[in-house]
Amino acid sequence: MVLVLALGDLHIPHRAADLPTKFKSMLVPGKIQHIICTGNLCSKEVHDYLKTLCPDLHIARGEYDEETRYPETKTLTIGQFKLGLCHGHQVIPWGDLDSLAMLQRQLDVDILVTGHTHQFTAYKHEGGVVINPGSATGAYSSITYDVNPSFVLMDIDGLRVVVYVYELIDGEVKVDKIDFKKTSTSHSAH
Amino acid sequence: MMKKRVPDWLNSSLWSSNPPPSDDHQNLRYSTTTNATATTTSSTITTSTPSTEDRSVDPPVPVPPPPMIEDPPEPQRIQDARVDNGAKDHNGTSGLPSADDISRQAQLMAMLSRKVIDILELRRIACQGIPDGAGIRSAVWKLLLGYLPLDRGLWSSELTKKRSQYKHFKEELLMNPSEITRRMYSSPSYDTDESKSESRGLLSRSEIPHEEHPLSLGKTSVWNQFFQDSEIIEQIDRDVKRTHPDMHFFSGDSQFAKSNQEALKSILIIFAKLNPGVRYVQGMNEILAPLFYVFKNDPDEENVAFAEADTFFCFVELLSGFRDNFCQQLDNSVVGIRSTITRLSQLLKEHDEELWRHLEVTTKVNPQFYAFRWITLLLTQEFNFADSLHIWDTLLSDPEGPQETLLRICCAMLILIRRRLLAGDFTSNLKLLQNYPSTNISHLLYVANKLRLQSV
Numbered sequence: 001m002v003l004v005l006a007l008g009d010l011h012i013p014h015r016a017a018d019l020p021t022k023f024k025s026m027l028v029p030g031k032i033q034h035i036i037c038t039g040n041l042c043s044k045e046v047h048d049y050l051k052t053l054c055p056d057l058h059i060a061r062g063e064y065d066e067e068t069r070y071p072e073t074k075t076l077t078i079g080q081f082k083l084g085l086c087h088g089h090q091v092i093p094w095g096d097l098d099s100l101a102m103l104q105r106q107l108d109v110d111i112l113v114t115g116h117t118h119q120f121t122a123y124k125h126e127g128g129v130v131i132n133p134g135s136a137t138g139a140y141s142s143i144t145y146d147v148n149p150s151f152v153l154m155d156i157d158g159l160r161v162v163v164y165v166y167e168l169i170d171g172e173v174k175v176d177k178i179d180f181k182k183t184s185t186s187h188s189a190h
Numbered sequence: 191m192m193k194k195r196v197p198d199w200l201n202s203s204l205w206s207s208n209p210p211p212s213d214d215h216q217n218l219r220y221s222t223t224t225n226a227t228a229t230t231t232s233s234t235i236t237t238s239t240p241s242t243e244d245r246s247v248d249p250p251v252p253v254p255p256p257p258m259i260e261d262p263p264e265p266q267r268i269q270d271a272r273v274d275n276g277a278k279d280h281n282g283t284s285g286l287p288s289a290d291d292i293s294r295q296a297q298l299m300a301m302l303s304r305k306v307i308d309i310l311e312l313r314r315i316a317c318q319g320i321p322d323g324a325g326i327r328s329a330v331w332k333l334l335l336g337y338l339p340l341d342r343g344l345w346s347s348e349l350t351k352k353r354s355q356y357k358h359f360k361e362e363l364l365m366n367p368s369e370i371t372r373r374m375y376s377s378p379s380y381d382t383d384e385s386k387s388e389s390r391g392l393l394s395r396s397e398i399p400h401e402e403h404p405l406s407l408g409k410t411s412v413w414n415q416f417f418q419d420s421e422i423i424e425q426i427d428r429d430v431k432r433t434h435p436d437m438h439f440f441s442g443d444s445q446f447a448k449s450n451q452e453a454l455k456s457i458l459i460i461f462a463k464l465n466p467g468v469r470y471v472q473g474m475n476e477i478l479a480p481l482f483y484v485f486k487n488d489p490d491e492e493n494v495a496f497a498e499a500d501t502f503f504c505f506v507e508l509l510s511g512f513r514d515n516f517c518q519q520l521d522n523s524v525v526g527i528r529s530t531i532t533r534l535s536q537l538l539k540e541h542d543e544e545l546w547r548h549l550e551v552t553t554k555v556n557p558q559f560y561a562f563r564w565i566t567l568l569l570t571q572e573f574n575f576a577d578s579l580h581i582w583d584t585l586l587s588d589p590e591g592p593q594e595t596l597l598r599i600c601c602a603m604l605i606l607i608r609r610r611l612l613a614g615d616f617t618s619n620l621k622l623l624q625n626y627p628s629t630n631i632s633h634l635l636y637v638a639n640k641l642r643l644q645s646v
Contacts, residue, residue, distance in 0.1 A: 001368040003404055026405040031417055097390070125390035153404055157368040164403045165395065175403045176395040 007151035008038030016137035038115030039087035084109035088116035316587035328488035356499035560623035
């Protein structure tokens, strides 16, 4: 039972001042084992804050990040799953499933986490699953101003992943979940 | 007692300062071993430092006896068994079993083989100590704690019932939240449909009932409870790892030690979850350890396999008398630990006013400094493991309950070292009491028993 927090596109301090208070009250240290961040934090203070939540922090570089040494893509293995991380502004057209699927095949991962569109999505395709945690602060994106703050928490338990989607809609936190299993023979998620 | 000058700290005449009257049957054990002890104690004390360090030798593990349905074994066989185990005794009982030991063992085995156990008789005999050689301590303790019913015919049904109950507890309470939510809200739809694996598209989202998500702060949330419990579980884990680090049974890298630690942990976690009022308090692991050790060393294979379940219920039973010691809010109340310590103080005043006055008034050694650990941990930390098993024989067999006997033994402990205490000041007395010197346990228990007969 491994809890992995996926979030990104915070754009602090340029486009947003801070995470919504309701999100901050839920994110306490000690519960989460890993954090994967799609990028665009943008400042060091956010990096330090995320480090206090969990020491195991993985970040991919977004185009506005002040820290230039984050990698463009990253892969890691948690339990039975291989996860891939990339900000997403490199993949054109932005948010296009086929192109992201191509990236996923290149990285050879079961779950690809990308951002940049600031919209939560969860796609499945033959190669695996693509998750976009959206923007945790609700910052405006290159595409739209209408953004709901959201992030994702994955509970990896053996061959099964439960993805909990946290969204702030009209001031209230709404949580949904998505279940999927990895079949041990093929990469595809069901 | 004779008025002597301040004695040499290593003076062993202390131990034989109270020769027993010959008509008292209860110290037959003491009298037969007195000579052996008096001559060997000087060597014991001078070698006490190396021998206590030699604690990596485990206390005597009972040699499996012949099945209980047979006649009690002849003294010949027991003698051989005892000689093997005798070499491992650190102090107190000498290598050869006394005639009294053998007869007591025979009596106990005879009683255990009856159809209906006479509990009063059993208590009376067990009070004098259960010999190590016969491997009956496990069964006797289970009877004394009320885990096994007195009617032998009911044993197997009772045991199966309790053991399956424990298994049920384990399954229910030791699950992590992922599994719990999976079982509660299982959706069969995603399990089927392997054929759809080639399709693409958005993954469907489903609602979460009752705020059951991992970051939930709700009181009823399974996840929230899990994270709150994880603090206690960490504490239990740390304490279990520190239990008896000198014994191979409990500590070390062997598979055996690790599985024992896991069993102790499970018991303590389940106890904490079932008793939200007390939860887990540091020290409970020390009370649990002797129980588990004895039950795991039961000569009967089946009992060994279920030692964890048996230990759990006996632990609950044992702790039920002492719960109040562990509850912080009750510290200052009539049933709390403070009042128990006051009772010990009163007992000492009653039996040895001079010592009481010297300790509490002159040198101001507050009994809380030493008696707290003696009482809450049932003397497991003051003596070596084998000796504390002997003390527990007496504690558990008292029909009045262990509390009274415990106080008498503590009082006896103080009285036995009165000379040193009377000669010492605050620092040396405190040091002495917090590192109680090794002593002849039978003598200690004899003195404790005498206190019962002397008081009103």
